[in-house]
Amino acid sequence: MSGVAPQEGVGNYFIYKPVHGASTAFAVLFAISGFAHIWQNNLKYRSYRIGFLLPWASLIFTAGFVLREYGSYHTDNLGIFIASQVLLFVAPPVYNGANYFIFSRALYYLPYLSPIHPGRVWSTFITLDGLVDIMAGNGAARAVNAGASEAERKAGMDLVKVSLFLLLGMFLAFTFLNVQFHYRARRRGVFNYRMKVIMYELYASNLLILLRNCFRTAAFFYPWDSVANSQEWPVWVFEFVPMLINSYIMNVYPPAKYLPANHKVYLAVDGETEIEGPGLIDKRPFLITFVDPFDVVGIITKKDQKNRYWLKDGIGGPLPETQPSAEEAPVISHEAGVQKTAG
Template structure:
């Protein structure tokens, strides 16, 4: 039917080759992030995403020899569809850890980056998974297939919107780090890696979104090579990018370690403490209420570490400030 996005029949061999590539990458993620650098949280999502691809491609290869097995076909489609958003989740966590590293530049509580965006992603994934199951089932009624197609379209637009919001946070943080003079080598690697990863995921999402608006006999849906070029290959590049530059190598495993405002000294602080109720931090991660009322409850421990000073306030206000350290406390006076 017009507008129905039916994936092309899988060719023999290619899927198992990609399953092997993702298995190697996932194993590498475990070794690099979990075992070598002891960062279990950073190392959790990357291998999970890789092994989802491994399972999806394995089932896809099996399905290429058993074309009448509808269950295997549907399972492979769902796995290959939900695996890329897990890489999104990994990027959310990596960015959140970068915010912990520079807490004085964060617009949002670092611990809420992952929970906020993953919660939104999960909602979109539930919608997408329900849609993919209906679209992939050739025995379903046309109305059910159309409803599934609409669900997938909605989920893809939701993901695109969240992606743009996440990129805006990345760019804003990058800008503030450069302006504050604390954009060191570690942050450069992390931020440029996130940009590259986000662009690869964006390429995949754009292709997926476009494919669902073209008929099943179009080039996007009637041939197999666009699927490999615009979706699977970018995901392979993305996973190996994270192997070449393992995030745990550049970010402290301990989220309480932060970079002082001199841009050189790493210290262990108390961590970002938000005294609001957890539900408030979840539904109002930017603490808009506190900002409006002038009562945000951030613990600005970086102002009393004896090293830095109110650099951000000085730059934003344009006033020249002198910093005097007295008894371990930072006193701000206008010059």
């Protein structure tokens, strides 16, 4: 990787001679995308949680490219080199975090199809992602530090390799949940236009992130003088451009436009009516829900504590023998637009 055996005349830390201007262009493009995310998701559709991680990822990329552009003119500046490498390395996983939250909101919208408590999708995956990111960032800082010993650089590369494989494993697990939810929605006839946009958007985003992760994983196993590491174009083609496309896909189809800002609003089982319910409540302690997000114990013991309020709204589903309690009874949401027809 970078920082090992640099070419003559390039400087102390880059293997290849970095091109001037491209990083500035990408910094501007990511900044524009980030401001668009803020306008679309936070201000226009007022979904602050959905709109937090997307501009955050763009901000990290913008900062990383600004430093990379400066570093392309000061290739002997170790601090700038390391900072730019780490920022550009840890930014893409933030898009993973955004996808986790978007999918979580989709599960809240169709709670009767959720294979996992929606609130635990984000908390479980983002916690694991955070741990992996810490490992990856630490390893990347060591691996690109030409001032470190060979053993320290090797240890850094090993950390990055492990983190990348963990990310690939988490990606497969997350994609499996996406596909399972998609299949259930189609089978139940509630895969409306909103869900089509969200799910296909998630698939496209996941594919772009997978392309980036596969490239990063492969690059760390190739020698420093391979095409993947000794030339600049692969990192642009297989990482930077896909991440820019990913960010702008979220601009073209802002998630907050298709998902209710209020996570308690759900689509009744008739596939047409939007209702504001009590929200999917898991009465187990948080630590237990984190360790067992699928409530495997409850399923086995038949003591699943999920509040199936969608069976008690009288719309499209069987009515309970007794009336629901005031706590469980959903209320009709005028904001949601009762009797909205699914696209």
